[in-house]
Amino acid sequence: MEFPPTKRTRHANRVVIRSIYEQNVNQALEAGSQEKSENNAEEDDADEEGEVSPLAHLPLSREALDKLYKFQLISRRITQQTGKGKIHRQYALVVVGNGDGLVGYGEGKDEELPRASDKAFAAAVRNMDSVERFEKRTVWTDMETKLGSTHIILRPRPVGFGLRCNPNVHQVLKAAGIKDASAKVWGSRNPLNVIKALFRVLQAGNAPLAMGDGFGGKAKKLDKGSGLRNKSAVERDRGRKLLDLRTY
Secondary structure, X not given: XXXXXXXXXXXXXXOOOOOOOHHHHHHHHHHHHHHHHHOHHHHHOEOOOOOEOOOOOOOOOHHHHHOOEEXXXXXXXXXXXXXXXXXXXXXXXXXXXXXXXXXEEXXXXXXXXXXXXXXXXXXXXXXXXXXXXEXXXXXXXXXEEEEOOEEEEEEEOOOOOOEEOOHHHHHHHHHHOOOOEEEEEEEOOOHHHHHHHHHHHHXXXXXXXXXXXXXXXXXXXXXXXXXXXXXXXXXXXXOOOOOOOOOO
């Protein structure tokens, strides 16, 4: 029997059985090899130290995870000052989406960057929420928000306009499945603030100014998990229909 290299043993092993029970042992090993092949995915999720991978208990299958858009927008070295000294770790922020109305972001920290990226990816998959789109290509109306000193305005655009916006905003909208939109970022262009401010208006029940109840105001979190309201929800709140200004 030949055993291929694994994460724990980097060298291939070979076992030769010489006894009167050789046939029975070989049959038992062949029957067990099929069961081992099914458990290979679970064995791959274990690290060299025996720790379980952050991707081991996600609600999606491996095939579904491979089809998602994954953008690692931020990766840097961070330091925590303690009484005994400094603790250095790696930080990663990952944006994940299916390109059809689901998008989320996650943050991860670890001593090694690949594992921090896996933690961020797992958190992003769990944080994915729906984004209401007009004709499955753009946003419904102009949206504006301010987070710290970062000020963002997101506007809908006609067919074929594309995405003309900040690079970080571009990746988030691409993962969400928004194809036509423009955005302007004022003040601080810190990538962390830009990403978090954009998610404030895209998901988690944030009501933009133009889609509010008539009183206006900033993008405030109303009902967590409800997502951006669509045209019918706004019509019910306002008690009147919204006119379609498209002429084509």
